[in-house]
Amino acid sequence: MTTSSPNIAFHDLVDTLRSALVVLDSSLRVTSANQPFYRLFQVEAGATENRILFDLGDGHWDIPSLRDRLERAMTQDHSLDAFEVEHDFPSIGRRVFSLNARRLPPTEDHPAYLLLAIDDITTEREASRESERAWRLAQTIVDTVRDPMVILEGDMTVASVNRAFLNLFQVTETQVMARPLKDLGEGQWNVSALGALLDKVVPDERAFDGFEIEDEFPALGRRIFKINARKVHRPGNHVTRLLVVFEDVTEARLVERHRDILAAELAHRIKNSLQIITSFVSFEIRRAAEPCIDGYRAMQARIAAVAELYDVISQSSALGPVPVQPYLNGIAASIHSSLIGKAADIEILVEAEPLLIDADKAVSVGLIVNELATNAVKHAFPDGAGRILLSFERRDDEVLLTVQDDGVGHDQTRNSGARSGLGSRYVEAFVKQLGATMARATGANGTTMTVKLPMSILAEAADDHAASPLMAPDGVRYPI
Template sequence: MYNLGSTGLAEAILQTMDQPLLVLRDDLTVEEANSAFYTLFKVDTEETRGRLLYELGNGQWNIPELRRLLEEILPQQSVVEHYRLEHKFPEIGKRIMILNARRLPPEGDRPELILLVISDRTETEQARFELEGYVEFGEKLIDSTREALLVLDWDLKVVRANRPFYDAFQVSPDDTKGRLIYELGNRQWDIPRLRELLENVLPNNNAFDDVEVEHDFEHVGRRVMLLNGRRLDHLDLILLAIRDVTEQRRMEKERETQVGELHHRIKNVLTTVDALVRRTLRDSGSLEEFGRAFESRLGAMARTQDLLVRAPRGSVDMSEILRLELQAHGGREGGNFNLDGPAIALPQDAVQAFAMAVHELTTNAVKHGAFASPEGRIDIQWTVQAGEGGATRVMFRWRERCPIITSAGRTGYGSRVLEAAFRHTLKGSSRLTLHPDGAEFSAEFQL
């Protein structure tokens, strides 16, 4: 072997290098290898020194790209740097290597040599690959999230935003990325509560969850948002998730209102049923008479409740109440009854009272008036006028025409219902007149 240095300095340097190094002769046999080479590639001195490089490790180094470097590229130039080589070794697996090769011209009795330094980049490349994978995963996760997301740096400038953010708040990437969050959308995001969260809460607690913030935005109007923030210390980033709960809060308030209305309606129904039972029982001569009368009145209540359930915003058109009750007792519109009047939406608190009054009028018509005779008919008319304070004044007239009219002979529960409905509940007045050819009931009330 040839002495690489008279003082052994070169040998010492060779052996202390932490990167694998080979010294090759011009015929590509191994002159020397350092300990880093033996350790990494799990070979020993005897099977390495003096052997052709391609024969090392039972032919493991017979690599086409290595041959190209040593036999084609290096002869044309004295130095080759950063030559990438990938190869799978039987014992140590796949390796990613960066090769630096240098030709040393002959000097004295030393022939030409080749220095081949091998930098193992396998773990570095793997780490880089994994990091790129994590970055890609993070970006796709942000983009696939349905909630609006902002990634901020520690100066509170936008590093990244996802598509739901751009869509929800009608801003563009060009007007968002790199901008201070408070400057977004013509300073629409300069929200005091958001400043407090980002500047005071997050630095001390690393996170905040489900903080509700309301704000009026120029383009999208008032929004109710739940904000969640995380400080990512190892990346010097802040993750801000924004969930728009405007519609959810609206529905919750609407549900609360509906539950309140339902509770009020049930209370009123139970009160009305209790009054029906007591008064029908008082005016009934027998249990059988009570059963028939109570069943009829309870049916009228049920029909009214059905109208209220189906009605938008709890109001019911007056003609619907009349039509439903009259048809329930055999009436035929255009036949034995006629309705004539403008559309009037009765509010919820007036519907039940008016419906019960119509039920009593219809029941009396069946027992004693127009519906008791095949020739009888009922003409119902109403008009409206402007009342005081923007109220609507309703004039209502019920006129029966029939050959014979009979009187019940006493003032019963039906008469009291008419009186209570129009005088007390509807704040109006009413009058019943018995003509020779039929009864006439007129009333005025205000909505």
């Protein structure tokens, strides 16, 4: 290094830096450079020092705009920041460099110098360009998707939109870009619940699917949209955005609603038909001989239990999951009206958690309840007074169905005949069909029948391939 350069302590300092540094005098001649510079450009000090910067190599620094900026930095104390040079350099190939320059004011020991830092940003630029290519490809793919899509910034303003969105809602990019989602259209997307979900997508890494909005849309009329959202990253610049997809499900929802109406109407008609059958049975009871009456009444209660299922379905307007509480209430009312009769002091209560059971398993559950409660009515209260409790609850990994009475109780000997009766065989068959188990506890304070059902009985764990709700278990025939 020449003696006109800054003092040796300064050079010791710059040699420890990772950036390539050169020191230029007032004529932009290289007075010195640090070791990272020589290693980066694979040159010797003799081929660099005391030469004008623009004459180095094959003239790759001889750029008019760079010359102008450096001259102003030296004479007018202007800074040079992030000036990029891309070139095929001897020995090292094509590179992209970022240049930053600062003027070192003169002192008593040396004149003014210009310190030029050169950083190799080739890798970053290649990554950025690849990111841009990938982003443009992604945008092209998004534009080919049929569902409307928007990409939102963190502040919920629109950063990008695909053609499907513009075409469906008949808007232009100018009307959409950089505007908050909630302000688009006539405020149809300004829904607090939707805003709360979108706010959690980025910080909580929480995507969501199936949020539905039904509203009147300009030029479209009444529509139903299902909205899905995901967090997306743009590689290279660490920008996080939200991809929001709008699926028009209007036609599907209208079909479902029409289907539900038809299903409810069908359930209502089935219920009415079953009630007509129970009326015929009531007529036969009045004409039947005494030994046949109990059989007719048992059959009437079983038909009423099935009819109650369709009554609940018809009121829910869909052939879907059955709410337990109203279902058991209806069965209890049917038993009371058909079997208890004048024994008005027998009370049937229902305690059920707000659970839903599959419609295809509800008949079996209802008939189990009917048979167990009917048995209690017949045998637990010789004096015609007492209480029967029907309960349904979820406990740990199973569901408990309990029929409990506060009657006289009965021992194994007295019930050996009853257990072999037709009603008991029905119960055992239905319990087996549901994959359940049944236990009995009896004593002086009454009898408790507990059926432990699998969690699959509940609607959220439904088995799509279960038996039809009107199918009797194998080996069981209903008496006529």
